[in-house]
Amino acid sequence: MKIKEIQDEIIEEFSLFEDWKQKYEYIIELGNTIELIDEKNKTDSNLIKGCQSKLWLYAELKNGKVIYTADSEAIITKGISAILLRVFSNQTAKDILNSDAKYIDAIGLKEHLSPTRANGLVSMIKQIKYYALAFNTN
Amino acid sequence: MSFDINKIRSDFPILKRKINGSNFIYFDNAATSQKPNIVIDSISDYYKNYNSNIHRGVHTISQEATDAYENARAKIQKHFNIRNSHEIIFTSGTTHSINLVANGFQDLLSDKDEIIISGLEHHSNIVPWQMMTEKNGAKIKIIPINENGELNMKAYDNILNSKTKLVFVNHVSNALGTVNPIKTIIEKAHKVNAAVLIDGAQASAHFKTDLQELDADFYTTSAHKLCGPTGIGMLFGKEKWLKKLPPYQGGGEMISDVTFEKTTYAELPHKFEAGTPNVSGAIAFGIALDYLNEIGFKNIYNYESSLLQYTTEKLKLIPNLKIYGESKDKTCVISFNIDGIHAYDIGALLDKFGIAVRTGQHCAQPIMDHFGISGTVRVSLSFYNTKKEIDVLYNSLKQAISMLS
Numbered sequence: 044m045k046i047k048e049i050q051d052e053i054i055e056e057f058s059l060f061e062d063w064k065q066k067y068e069y070i071i072e073l074g075n076t077i078e079l080i081d082e083k084n085k086t087d088s089n090l091i092k093g094c095q096s097k098l099w100l101y102a103e104l105k106n107g108k109v110i111y112t113a114d115s116e117a118i119i120t121k122g123i124s125a126i127l128l129r130v131f132s133n134q135t136a137k138d139i140l141n142s143d144a145k146y147i148d149a150i151g152l153k154e155h156l157s158p159t160r161a162n163g164l165v166s167m168i169k170q171i172k173y174y175a176l177a178f179n180t181n
Numbered sequence: 182m183s184f185d186i187n188k189i190r191s192d193f194p195i196l197k198r199k200i201n202g203s204n205f206i207y208f209d210n211a212a213t214s215q216k217p218n219i220v221i222d223s224i225s226d227y228y229k230n231y232n233s234n235i236h237r238g239v240h241t242i243s244q245e246a247t248d249a250y251e252n253a254r255a256k257i258q259k260h261f262n263i264r265n266s267h268e269i270i271f272t273s274g275t276t277h278s279i280n281l282v283a284n285g286f287q288d289l290l291s292d293k294d295e296i297i298i299s300g301l302e303h304h305s306n307i308v309p310w311q312m313m314t315e316k317n318g319a320k321i322k323i324i325p326i327n328e329n330g331e332l333n334m335k336a337y338d339n340i341l342n343s344k345t346k347l348v349f350v351n352h353v354s355n356a357l358g359t360v361n362p363i364k365t366i367i368e369k370a371h372k373v374n375a376a377v378l379i380d381g382a383q384a385s386a387h388f389k390t391d392l393q394e395l396d397a398d399f400y401t402t403s404a405h406k407l408c409g410p411t412g413i414g415m416l417f418g419k420e421k422w423l424k425k426l427p428p429y430q431g432g433g434e435m436i437s438d439v440t441f442e443k444t445t446y447a448e449l450p451h452k453f454e455a456g457t458p459n460v461s462g463a464i465a466f467g468i469a470l471d472y473l474n475e476i477g478f479k480n481i482y483n484y485e486s487s488l489l490q491y492t493t494e495k496l497k498l499i500p501n502l503k504i505y506g507e508s509k510d511k512t513c514v515i516s517f518n519i520d521g522i523h524a525y526d527i528g529a530l531l532d533k534f535g536i537a538v539r540t541g542q543h544c545a546q547p548i549m550d551h552f553g554i555s556g557t558v559r560v561s562l563s564f565y566n567t568k569k570e571i572d573v574l575y576n577s578l579k580q581a582i583s584m585l586s
Contacts, residue, residue: 063201063533068584095541095556096525116555117523118585119530 046138049130050146057150066151067119074122078132080112091163091170096120098163102174108133109178111171123147123155123164131171139175144168184480189565192217192472196565203535206570211355211514211561212539213405214386216469220408223468227461234457236434250460253467254450257415260470261400262391267449268423270416271463275382276309278401278416279349281453282378283309285426286347292318296347297340297375299361300326300547301354306380307547310349319346326551330357330506337366345375352384356548356559357506358514360384367396376422382406382414386563387485387512389478398422404462409469413462416453423449430455481564488562489513492571496560499578505552513562522585524556530584531558534577 044052060066080089084101091098096117103110111132115121130146131139147153155164190196193215198205207215227249233240235247251266258266272278290296290313298310300323314321322340325333332350341348348370353360367377378399381390386407392400399422403414418426428435428446432455438445446452473481492515496502501520518524528540541556542549549556560574 064584067530067533071584096523097555117525117529119526 046130046134046142053126053129054146054149070122070126070152071118072122073125073129074115074118074120077114077121077125078110078112078128080114084112085114091166095163098124098167100124100167100170100174102171102178104136104178107135109136109139109175111174113167120163123152124167126150126152127164127167127171131175136175136179140172140179184476184484184564186484186565186567189476190567192219193565194218194221200535200537201533204573206536206566206573208560208562208566208570208574209537209539210386210563210566211358211383211406211559213411214408214563215565216408216410217472219472220410220465220469223465224410224461227464232461235460236451246460249464249467250458253463256467256470260389260474261417262393263417264393265420268417268420270418270423270450270453271458272401272414272416272453273412273459274403274405274414275380275401278399278414279306279378279380280309281416281429282399282418282426283313284429287313287317288427289425290317290319290346292320293344294319294346295322295340295342295344296320296349297322297324297337297345297370298348299324299332299350300551301330301332301357301359301361302349302351302547303355303380303382304546306349306351324350326548329508330354330359330548331508332359332361332366334362334365338369341369341373341375343373345370345373348375348377349380350377351380351382352390353381353387353512354506354548355383355514356542356557357508357516358383358511358561359506359508360510360512363397364395371396383512383514386473388482392417404466404469407469408472409466410462413459413466415466420449423453428452428455432456434458476564484564485513485562488566488568488571489515491568492560492562492574495571495575496578499575499582505554505557515560515562516557517560518554518557519582522582524558526585527558527578527581530581531574531577534573534581536574536577 080099080101085099089099089101091100096115098115098120100113111128113124115124195215231242231245233243233246235250254266254269257269263269296319298321310321324337327333350361350363350366352363363379370377376398379397381400381402385402398419400417405411435447435452435455436444437447503518505516524540528538531538539559
């Protein structure tokens with residue numbers, strides 16, 4: 044599926060929740076389904092800066108697609124990372140570079156993207172793009 | 182005056198807010214306190230009615246502003262029982278005060294000297310000394326902490342010696358709430374002629390400190406921790422020390438005579454108050470002290486002690502919850518973790534319930550390292566909090582844990 048289609052699908056899913064509890068229960072559930080980073084890649088250089096809980100992100104190129112894996116000590120951070128990975132992982136570098144993360148606003152998680160939240164998600168989106176940029180020029 | 186919690190709560194407009202549809206509960210008082218109307222109004226009153234630059238103008242409102250500013254200094258003097266009003270420097274807050282002293286000691290110390298810092302310090306209390314010792318070569322020694330989050334006083338005796346020139350301790354730890362035995366620390370430091378700076382930022386909102394009795398050489402606090410505005414604080418320094426320290430910043434107000442060849446510095450306290458000061462902030466700081474003194478620090482202390490006890494007992498009912506820092510002498514700060522759940526997750530969900538807590542290292546990474554943890558959830562209470570709010574915390578925490586388990 045294309046990035047935009049997955050984003051629309053997520054927006055649709057989140058529109059069904061009646062309150063924040065349902066939404067957060069779902070995020071927590073997603074946290075447990077994330078494509079986990081390999082233990083050997085859980086290095087300091089793969090840590091996302093500015094995060095209260097440790098958050099690792101790794102990327103590799105497979106068959107022309109960028110595959111992202113991640114993990115976090117905090118399950119909510121992990122869940123939101125999973126929402127990012129579901130959209131951006133397994134896409135071409137070019138498509139990733141041509142997309143944005145505005146859907147996070149649309150599903151009412153904008154607060155998590157504020158730079159003051161100290162959860163590292165803004166840095167994570169930047170890092171996702173940096174990886175795509177690196178693979179795009181290769 | 183009796184302690185009327187309903188009346189007190191009505192003084193704080195922010196407590197009427199709703200967050201995510203729930204009543205706002207503010208448990209991040211160690212980060213900053215909320216402000217009563219009387220403090221908020223004093224700031225707008227200043228700007229509406231007598232805003233002007235101080236100490237220079239001959240006109241009426243400049244006199245009024247100068248009087249109000251100096252009156253605030255007098256209130257601080259009375260509150261902390263300080264011998265001379267010129268021993269009080271208005272700073273932008275505790276961090277500024279510490280930097281002012283550290284800068285002053287830079288030239289007074291050499292690589293033969295040592296300074297002592299407690300292991301319970303906030304980052305702002307560590308970094309300025311590292312910057313200073315990088316320049317003058319003095320050595321930093323640390324007083325370690327024990328399992329209860331208290332300073333190891335035996336270790337202090339061992340590192341204190343004739344080379345020690347300065348001792349730095351916070352009155353109360355921001356991360357754990359431990360009240361440090363500063364009177365003993367000061368007495369011992371004075372026996373080897375070392376000066377002592379006490380960071381009172383976490384103490385001043387909870388109890389009154391008599392600085393003549395304490396005999397600290399320097400003591401600092403920030404107004405925003407005690408119902409005053411941000412950007413203003415005070416540094417007390419004994420006259421003999423403030424005379425010895427060079428000025429920190431150059432500018433207007435701190436000079437008495439200027440030619441291109443030489444400048445003569447102004448007398449204390451103006452020597453350390455360069456530039457146009459935070460006039461409205463200082464005035465509001467004074468009003469905040471008035472407000473707290475009218476409620477009465479004994480009343481505040483008693484009420485907060487019972488809140489602390491209630492909260493601690495209630496939280497201990499939650500399975501797998503560990504409290505960090507259980508000193509017998511502590512302020513109403515409870516730092517905790519729940520087994521298997523990250524502090525950030527707890528904080529994020531409590532926010533959804535309308536409850537503001539702090540999560541993370543609390544700018545005190547060395548303390549977290551000591552306990553081998555990456556952070557805690559910190560509930561820090563104030564006299565305007567209630568047991569009912571603690572009950573809401575308890576119930577919300579239980580729900581959050583069940584969501585996260």
